Amino acid sequence: xxxxxxxxxEIEAEVETDAETEVEAEIETKAExEVEAEIExxxxRQSARGMAELVAIVEALIFVADEPITTKLLAEVLExxxxxxxxxxxxxxxxxxxxxxxxQIREIAGGWQLATRTELHEDVRKFLKTRPSAKLSLASLxxxxxxxxxxxxxxxxxxxxxxxxxxxxxxxLLEKRLIVTKGHKETVGRPMQYGxxxxxxxxxxxxxxxxxxxxxxxxxxxx
Amino acid sequence: MQEEQQPEQYTFDFHKETAEISAGSSxxxxxxxxxxxxxxxxxxxxxxxxxxxxxxxxxxKITDEYVKYIRLMKSLDIAVAADFLVMAATLIEIKSKxxxxxxxxxxxxxxxxxxxxxxxxRLLEYEKFKAAAGMLHEKTTVEQAVFxxxxxxxxxxxxxxxxxVFDIITVFQKILLRHRDEIKMEIAREExxxxxxxxxxxxxxxxxxxxxxxxxxxxxxxxxxxxxxxIAVLEIVRTESVKLIQKKTFGEIILKAVTNGTGN
Numbered sequence: 001x002x003x004x005x006x007x008x009x010e011i012e013a014e015v016e017t018d019a020e021t022e023v024e025a026e027i028e029t030k031a032e033x034e035v036e037a038e039i040e041x042x043x044x045r046q047s048a049r050g051m052a053e054l055v056a057i058v059e060a061l062i063f064v065a066d067e068p069i070t071t072k073l074l075a076e077v078l079e080x081x082x083x084x085x086x087x088x089x090x091x092x093x094x095x096x097x098x099x100x101x102x103x104q105i106r107e108i109a110g111g112w113q114l115a116t117r118t119e120l121h122e123d124v125r126k127f128l129k130t131r132p133s134a135k136l137s138l139a140s141l142x143x144x145x146x147x148x149x150x151x152x153x154x155x156x157x158x159x160x161x162x163x164x165x166x167x168x169x170x171x172x173l174l175e176k177r178l179i180v181t182k183g184h185k186e187t188v189g190r191p192m193q194y195g196x197x198x199x200x201x202x203x204x205x206x207x208x209x210x211x212x213x214x215x216x217x218x219x220x221x222x223x
Numbered sequence: 224m225q226e227e228q229q230p231e232q233y234t235f236d237f238h239k240e241t242a243e244i245s246a247g248s249s250x251x252x253x254x255x256x257x258x259x260x261x262x263x264x265x266x267x268x269x270x271x272x273x274x275x276x277x278x279x280x281x282x283x284k285i286t287d288e289y290v291k292y293i294r295l296m297k298s299l300d301i302a303v304a305a306d307f308l309v310m311a312a313t314l315i316e317i318k319s320k321x322x323x324x325x326x327x328x329x330x331x332x333x334x335x336x337x338x339x340x341x342x343x344x345r346l347l348e349y350e351k352f353k354a355a356a357g358m359l360h361e362k363t364t365v366e367q368a369v370f371x372x373x374x375x376x377x378x379x380x381x382x383x384x385x386x387x388v389f390d391i392i393t394v395f396q397k398i399l400l401r402h403r404d405e406i407k408m409e410i411a412r413e414e415x416x417x418x419x420x421x422x423x424x425x426x427x428x429x430x431x432x433x434x435x436x437x438x439x440x441x442x443x444x445x446x447x448x449x450x451x452x453x454i455a456v457l458e459i460v461r462t463e464s465v466k467l468i469q470k471k472t473f474g475e476i477i478l479k480a481v482t483n484g485t486g487n
Binding site for chain 2: 063064066106113114115116117118121124128132133135136138139141142144145146148149161162163164165203204205206212213215216218219
């Protein structure tokens with residue numbers, strides 16, 4: 001008779017667990033409802049997770065990601081739709097701003113990044129013992145500007161604009177992974193073409209290339 | 224280009240004029256001349272210094288000034304890049320074109336193209352990108368005030384897991400490279416056979432009980448000897464009571480004799 005008793009107990013245990021889960025679920029839903037009520041702007045969505053939970057998970061993933069993490073990747077990993085992820089990120093940004101946090105969630109290179117707030121740089125530097133430095137030479141910056149605005153662009157085309165050979169500047173930019181090769185141009189000599197990289201967006205704090213001011217805007221500044 | 228060869232050497236500030244040639248010492252002057260990103264940059268500076276209108280460049284005056292700077296750069300032992308000389312030639316060409324009287328046979332109505340037009344267009348185009356470079360400089364400056372967390376250790380970033388035989392080959396190649404000069408003397412040397420090498424190696428291990436494998440390779444005189452030594456090490460580990468020990472990861476590799484089969 002022993003085996004039977006065991007089975008019975010097991011069933012009982014299962015039933016208990018089920019009931020417990022249900023109760024827990026109910027409590028969670030209540031908590032969720034409360035949180036969602038607080039967040040007036042939170043849109044409707046069908047998700048296994050509550051908004052508060054999703055915000056927490058998204059925050060954790062943005063924190064551990066080595067590079068800005070895209071909404072697409074977050075949605076894939078968490079098996080949520082992108083709208084839900086975007087809503088969670090927006091909520092997270094509001095939370096950080098709301099309590100004047102030392103951290104901020106920024107949109108960089110098409111992804112989300114957790115970083116310190118600009119205003120706090122002095123204290124952060126004091127702790128890290130670093131100094132701001134000019135990372136690129138004038139020649140490199142000019143070359144980078146030409147590549148950023150004219151991409152894909154070849155070495156002769158850069159020479160045309162800058163009026164000076166840019167070989168070593170291009171080498172420096174390639175080493176710093178700020179530019180990448182973009183295939184050959186189908187013209188005489190099939191010269192290599194260059195364009196800016198994702199690293200460029202990250203290092204210059206840009207969401208995407210459209211965030212750069214139009215080159216024509218510099219016409220007024222020049223002269 | 225001076226500053227392109229050593230890009231990190233120069234600090235610059237976009238908010239001050241690119242170069243104010245008011246230098247007292249020649250060293251200071253040298254540095255400031257190096258700050259010009261190219262001939263167009265120098266030309267723009269000269270035009271501004273003369274407070275001239277970019278659409279009506281006093282070409283004779285600017286050409287003189289430009290050539291003066293090139294001479295100055297040469298006298299200060301600054302290698303003048305070919306691009307600067309090309310611009311000097313262009314300026315002189317424009318100057319001479321402007322000095323030439325108009326062809327009297329040319330029809331009256333036909334407007335003669337200003338020989339400066341092409342240069343002005345290039346200067347205006349360049350100036351936009353110079354301003355864009357300034358904007359990028361400001362962006363990185365702002366960006367430098369923002370900090371992200373450091374790397375979190377994962378399988379991808381863990382060097383120990385990523386280490387491979389390739390690292391050992393790299394070290395071996397470094398030694399090969401160091402011995403490249405001595406290879407030239409190879410003919411004069413007596414070749415050592417593998418069996419002799421094994422004997423030498425065995426003797427050394429049992430005399431010294433511990434033999435640093437890298438130090439042993441360093442003693443070799445030629446590429447051939449080095450390769451023989453490498454094979455000898457592999458052979459001796461396989462056949463003799465000798466063990467390869469590496470005390471710590473990426474540490475030095477040591478050959479050790481195993482006594483009475485007790486091992487390590």
